[in-house]
Amino acid sequence: AEKLLGVNMNYWVTVDFNGFKRIIDALGGVTIDVEKRMYYEDPWDNLVIDLRPGVQKLRGADAIGYVRYRDEDGDIGRIERQQKFIKAVMQQVTQPSTIANLPTLIKELYGAIHTNMSLSDMISYAKIFNNAREKGLRSYMVPGTPAYINDVSYWLPDMVALKKMMAGIMGTNFDDRAMAAAQQQASEYQQYIPKEMVIPKQEDKPKELAKNKDGAAAKTPPQPTERKTAGQTAPAKIRAEVINASGDSDAAAQMVRELQRQGIEVVSTSAARTPARVTTVIDHTGNATVQKKLNNLPFDYNLSILGDGAKGAEITVIIGRNYN
Missing domain, CATH: 3.30.70 (Alpha-Beta Plaits)
Structure with missing residues (x-):
């Protein structure tokens, strides 16, 4: 992830399904607007997703179902729901009543996650939730294109567009030198793509990509065009x-x-x-x-x-x- 995004990451946290359920249940559930009827059954995975539309409080098992549900919008639609759910969790965590109990909550849930942070580190970082409550949470999607191996879907990042997007997020210049480095990394990345991977042509791309004519397209950000005149100087006004x-x-x-x-x-x-x-x-x-x-x-x-x-x-x- 560090090499992909070009950002140093001192700490990491991962959580499995059971840990996810424990966290959501410890929060007392998360209130979210389920946008439509969601039903899916997989007896091999012992999985049943059965959600009805409307604002409701999802607890562990149903919350897992919401973030795992995959419909005609494919992986992109599922990622959007996951981002929506994370923001709902942040809203819940940043409530004053929850912030006051965060140290106790972190101690209880420390065993539900995998991390290189110590318990004391996590408690000390709990104060950032005050800033999150004031400034909000932004999410971005890695620009790229879908690809498939034996009907299993993957997402191939557009390395140049990604580096340009990250420069904007981090407030750094994306000059000719940065462009050359991004193109070099893109070339190296291409060498690791399996030969059996199929990348659909534009007209063959899945429905979720082809229908983005209304600007909701933000699912896959437009690929930046490389014009030397754009981005060199800041406009006098926006x-x-x-x-x-x-x-x-x-x-x-x-x-x-x-x-x-x-x-x-x-x-x-x-x-x-x-x-x-x-x-x-x-x-x-x-x-x-x-x-x-x-x-x-x-x-x-x-x-x-x-x-x-x-x-x-x-x-x-x-x-x-x-x-x-």
Whole structure:
């Protein structure tokens, strides 16, 4: 993971299914809006997922079912649900009543996880949840493409797009030297891809990728185009076009107010013809200063770094159904 993302990781934590159940049950369950009917039965794995739509509190076994459920949206849809669930857990953990009990809770659940952190380290790091409550949690998806070996699905990262995305997240420059290093790493990565792996052509890609015409596409961020003019200097001001794909007619006006409070000028608003599930912000500049500004946006979104130098607006905000 360190080599893939280019980020040093001093600590790691893993959890198996049983540990996951123990953690969720210790929290008293997690409240989440199950978006649709979910039913799946696998007698070989002794697994039954049986969830009905609506806001509800999921405890251990049902929570496992929610994050494991795989539908017509494939692995990408499942990843979205897992990200949604993690955010719901964070909301639960960052409640003042929970934060006060975190040291005791960590002691009880230390045996449910695998980690290189000591118990005292974990307790000392519990204070970061106060910051998480104030600043929120952002999630990103590794840009890439699906691939298959004997009908088993895999996700192949686009190393160049990933490195460019990470530069934006970390606030570092993605210059020609960084581009050359990313291309070299991409070339090395290609050598390890098994020969029997099948990468579908664009027209043959699974439904979950082909249907991303509405901006919900944030499932797979658009691949950045490499233009030397984009991202070299920060714009004097950030202009935004807002596209409302949430189905809520009031969402656009609310988004305009939030962007204006962040010092972003809204130059146009429009309604999308088709809905989007996830709010997406597209950065047309590829500029680290712009991306640092976007990190302060007070709502959940997926970031796509296009870097195409589009005229008229530095960013495009596509409002999805998850907005507020």
